[in-house]
Amino acid sequence: xxxxxxxxxxxxxxxxxxxxxxxxxxxxxxxxxxxxxxxxxxxxxxxxxxxxxxxxxxxxxxxxxxxxxxxxxxxxxxxxxxxxxxxxxxxxxxxxxxxxxxxxxxxxxxxxxxxxxxxxxxxxxxxxxxxxxxxxxxxxxxxxxxxxxxxxxxxxxxxxxxxxxxxxxxxxxxxxxxxxxxxxxxxxxxxxxxxxxxxxxxxxxxxxxxxxxxxxxxxxxxxxxxxxxxxxxxxxxxxxxxxxxxxxxxxxxxxxxxxxxxxxxxxxxxxxxxxxxxxxxxxxxxxxxxxxxxxxxxxxxxxxxxxxxxxxxxxxxxxxxxxxxxxxxxxxxxxxxxxxxxxxxxxxxxxxxxxxxxxxxxxxxxxxxxxxxxxxxxxxxxxxxxxxxxxxxxxxxxxxxxxxxxxxxxxxxxxxxxxxxxxxxxxxxxxxxxxxxxxxxxxxxxxxxxxxxxxxxxxxxxxxxxxxxxxxxxxxxxxxxxxxxxxxxxxxxxxxxxxxxxxxxxxxxxxxxxxxxxxxxxxxxxxxxxxxxxxxxxxxxxxxxxxxxxxxxxxxxxxxxxxxxxxxxxxxxxxxxxxxxxxxxxxxxxxxxxxxxxxxxxxxxxxxxxx
Amino acid sequence: xxxxxxxxxxxxxxxxxxxxxxxxxxxxxxxxxxxxxxxxxxxxxxxxxxxxxxxxxxxxxxxxxxxxxxxxxxxxxxxxxxxxxxxxxxxxxxxxxxxxxxxxxxxxxxxxxxxxxxxxxxxxxxxxxxxxxxxxxxxxxxxxxxxxxxxxxxxxxxxxxxxxxxxxxxxxxxxxxxxxxxxxxxxxxxxxxxxxxxxxxxxxxxxxxxxxxxxxxxxx
Numbered sequence: 087x088x089x090x091x092x093x094x095x096x097x098x099x100x101x102x103x104x105x106x107x108x109x110x111x112x113x114x115x116x117x118x119x120x121x122x123x124x125x126x127x128x129x130x131x132x133x134x135x136x137x138x139x140x141x142x143x144x145x146x147x148x149x150x151x152x153x154x155x156x157x158x159x160x161x162x163x164x165x166x167x168x169x170x171x172x173x174x175x176x177x178x179x180x181x182x183x184x185x186x187x188x189x190x191x192x193x194x195x196x197x198x199x200x201x202x203x204x205x206x207x208x209x210x211x212x213x214x215x216x217x218x219x220x221x222x223x224x225x226x227x228x229x230x231x232x233x234x235x236x237x238x239x240x241x242x243x244x245x246x247x248x249x250x251x252x253x254x255x256x257x258x259x260x261x262x263x264x265x266x267x268x269x270x271x272x273x274x275x276x277x278x279x280x281x282x283x284x285x286x287x288x289x290x291x292x293x294x295x296x297x298x299x300x301x302x303x304x305x306x307x308x309x310x311x312x313x314x315x316x317x318x319x320x321x322x323x324x325x326x327x328x329x330x331x332x333x334x335x336x337x338x339x340x341x342x343x344x345x346x347x348x349x350x351x352x353x354x355x356x357x358x359x360x361x362x363x364x365x366x367x368x369x370x371x372x373x374x375x376x377x378x379x380x381x382x383x384x385x386x387x388x389x390x391x392x393x394x395x396x397x398x399x400x401x402x403x404x405x406x407x408x409x410x411x412x413x414x415x416x417x418x419x420x421x422x423x424x425x426x427x428x429x430x431x432x433x434x435x436x437x438x439x440x441x442x443x444x445x446x447x448x449x450x451x452x453x454x455x456x457x458x459x460x461x462x463x464x465x466x467x468x469x470x471x472x473x474x475x476x477x478x479x480x481x482x483x484x485x486x487x488x489x490x491x492x493x494x495x496x497x498x499x500x501x502x503x504x505x506x507x508x509x510x511x512x513x514x515x516x517x518x519x520x521x522x523x524x525x526x527x528x529x530x531x532x533x534x535x536x537x538x539x540x541x542x543x544x545x546x547x548x549x550x551x552x553x554x555x556x557x558x559x560x561x562x563x564x565x566x567x568x569x570x571x572x573x574x575x576x577x578x579x580x581x582x583x584x585x586x587x588x589x590x591x592x593x594x595x596x597x598x599x600x601x602x603x604x605x606x607x608x609x610x611x612x613x614x615x616x617x618x619x620x621x622x623x624x625x626x627x628x629x630x631x632x633x634x635x636x637x638x639x640x641x642x643x644x645x646x647x648x649x650x651x652x653x654x655x656x657x658x659x660x661x662x663x664x665x666x667x668x669x670x671x672x673x674x675x676x677x678x679x680x681x682x683x684x685x686x687x688x689x690x691x692x693x694x695x696x697x
Numbered sequence: 698x699x700x701x702x703x704x705x706x707x708x709x710x711x712x713x714x715x716x717x718x719x720x721x722x723x724x725x726x727x728x729x730x731x732x733x734x735x736x737x738x739x740x741x742x743x744x745x746x747x748x749x750x751x752x753x754x755x756x757x758x759x760x761x762x763x764x765x766x767x768x769x770x771x772x773x774x775x776x777x778x779x780x781x782x783x784x785x786x787x788x789x790x791x792x793x794x795x796x797x798x799x800x801x802x803x804x805x806x807x808x809x810x811x812x813x814x815x816x817x818x819x820x821x822x823x824x825x826x827x828x829x830x831x832x833x834x835x836x837x838x839x840x841x842x843x844x845x846x847x848x849x850x851x852x853x854x855x856x857x858x859x860x861x862x863x864x865x866x867x868x869x870x871x872x873x874x875x876x877x878x879x880x881x882x883x884x885x886x887x888x889x890x891x892x893x894x895x896x897x898x899x900x901x902x903x904x905x906x907x908x909x910x911x912x913x914x915x916x917x
Contacts, residue, residue, distance in 0.1 A: 092900075092902070093900050095711050095753065096752070096753040100713075101711035101752060101753070102711045102712045102713065102716060102752075104711075105708040105709075105711050106708060106786075107707070107708035107709065107785055107786035107787060108785050108786075109724075109783055109784060109785045334723060334785075336709070336712050336716055336720055336785045337712065337713065337716045338715075338716060338719070384726075385726075385727070385729075386727065387723065387727070388722070388723030388724060388725070388726035388727035388783070389723065389726075390722070390723075390726065390742075419726075419731075420731075420734050420740045422739070
């Protein structure tokens with residue numbers, strides 16, 4: 087450990103997140119390595135180490151000959167202050183070498199509010215923020231993750247983006263870099279070659295021009311770059327690499343347990359859900375492969391808890407068999423099998439009761455909207471009857487804790503829909519009174535509302551976002567309608583969600599705002615301790631940009647969208663027809679019931695969707 | 698009672714007490730050795746560390762107590778090798794043994810405090826520190842459990858102290874009370890900074906070397 091680091095660490099909170107040295111980290115001999123990758127996660131260690139994508143790609147890159155991938159996380163404010171004061175540049179956890187000494191700098195971006203952290207991490211590394219100012223092949227900066235589907239707000243800063251699932255494309259990119267480094271290419275030559283890899287988007291190869299009204303006139307591809315870049319997917323999920331020998335953190339992280347990814351994609355098609363459309367097509371992993379991965383990863387990590395993850399685990403076809411087998415293994419070893427929030431159907435109820443033999447966790451539902459009409463409009467196919475029936479079973483089984491998640495500000499929402507939330511909560515309360523065996527222990531109903539953020543590549547990508555004032559009015563309306571001491575109501579602050587909408591649907595002009603906000607001190611915006619709305623508003627004013635252009639204005643259906651260069655496989659006209667179905671409160675059946683031909687199955691050349 | 702004697706050095710010194718317990722619980726599972734668990738919906742494994750170590754302090758003499766599950770037949774002697782295969786950097790098990798010595802017999806701590814002087818140790822520094830620790834009373838503020846500040850005479854808690862000079866470093870080779878009340882050896886360096894400010898080090902760190910019983914014999 088360097089003397090400077092050793093002296094800083096006793097004075098910062100949770101210093102173990104800055105030391106590395108965890109069991110199963112990868113350390114290579116520098117003599118055997120020709121390309122070093124600094125894999126940066128633009129948030130704290132606890133968040134980043136909980137990210138499965140990062141765990142997978144860390145393993146994949148370190149499995150490559152001559153490549154050493156190390157981890158870098160955003161320091162908390164106290165650590166950053168100490169590093170800046172002592173002149174300690176941002177470093178990677180494994181070797182403690184400075185990020186600026188690495189060949190490639192990769193970012194995984196899953197959340198818009200981490201954009202300032204990216205700039206801060208480049209700055210802490212002593213690197214120029216703008217891609218154009220980093221002229222050599224060394225220190226090339228690339229990024230992936232769900233936010234890369236609209237990369238435009240970051241176009242000034244990131245050299246290129248890797249779209250979609252990274253298992254294969256990352257190897258292709260890093261291999262090309264190995265070749266480029268060996269043959270002494272310059273950065274432009276590398277960018278030109280890397281842009282030929284399917285799924286790579288080089289923003290500097292595209293020119294955006296604007297009309298007088300501020301909307302995009304056209305996007306022109308240059309340097310032979312493809313007009314559209316389509317995201318990559320893994321064809322055979324069961325055969326795909328899975329890190330059974332994952333790093334075991336020495337300090338507590340957010341998701342501190344073993345993890346199985348049961349499938350990719352989601353059959354449901356909720357119209358607000360970006361993941362639901364961006365991760366199509368649906369591909370399950372075989373239950374035998376999953377069971378083997380579970381046993382291996384539990385033995386290798388020593389975790390006493392394992393969870394199943396996917397966008398909608400209840401829809402995994404072999405869930406019953408898999409959980410039966412896992413429960414046998416886990417119960418014998420005092421290992422806790424935890425299931426994420428399940429759907430409110432019969433099957434899930436049985437499963438819930440079964441898993442409860444190991445541990446009793448809370449009951450969580452996400453009806454998202456208060457009335458059936460609005461649930462139909464957003465295509466959230468859960469009925470009040472299903473919710474109440476599940477609650478009845480759970481309450482009579484002794485559960486007395488329910489969490490309910492809703493959104494406010496959804497397209498077509500009226501005050502009647504808002505008040506519908508209170509009515510549903512009241513029915514759940516009565517359901518508890520009718521079914522609870524012991525009413526002395528009061529029920530707790532936690533209600534939470536989020537502020538709807540329209541996202542790219544969803545049927546609602548064109549939608550207006552309501553104003554923060556209107557959102558606050560709706561929360562007050564709802565609060566007054568839910569006066570019951572058993573109900574606890576929390577609502578998200580609208581400021582953050584408004585910014586999230588700007589950053590999610592922003593174009594290249596937003597880059598200037600992000601940089602200005604960063605220069606004014608914005609960082610760790612996803613954290614209440616640091617988020618400062620005023621800084622952002624000052625930054626918009628300083629740049630002469632109106633945030634409402636990206637929120638309350640909405641995008642015209644004929645308008646060229648900033649993310650038009652990218653394809654996630656789902657056709658734009660499908661999204662549009664889904665939008666119009668929402669206006670008619672018409673539901674679209676899930677993929678298992680009927681294929682609606684969204685287009686994503688065209689990506690899946692070696693298999694059939696959902697099989 | 699089963700015990701492990703282990704080291705915590707290097708990068709591992711910044712691992713907190715609670716995190717360390719979790720590390721051991723997982724390490725036992727990785728070694729395929731089942732610890733005894735509590736009953737109930739969230740069973741947890743019984744492990745405990747005799748004298749918790751402050752974050753940032755290294756140690757060559759940590760003691761972990763544990764109980765094995767009734768079904769477990771792994772010989773105690775094989776544990777160091779099994780556990781060391783999967784430990785994070787800086788944690789090393791030295792010995793595994795049974796002991797019926799009660800923790801109350803653990804009285805003293807032998808430790809090394811390193812005080813670093815970046816521009817060299819000034820002439821007379823070692824002697825001044827030697828004289829300083831001969832005082833009968835050295836009052837230092839200590840935060841009590843209730844959050845208040847109380848004054849403590851740390852001179853009474855020092856059993857033995859040698860001052861050694863090396864290049865750019867002064868070492869305090871000390872033996873101090875380990876329990877009821879305990880003295881964190883880093884307080885010695887703090888006392889130097891507070892009372893002999895002209896000899897305040899640029900940085901101080903500490904390493905536990907051994908626990909001793911009331912007879913000043915090693916406690917295991």
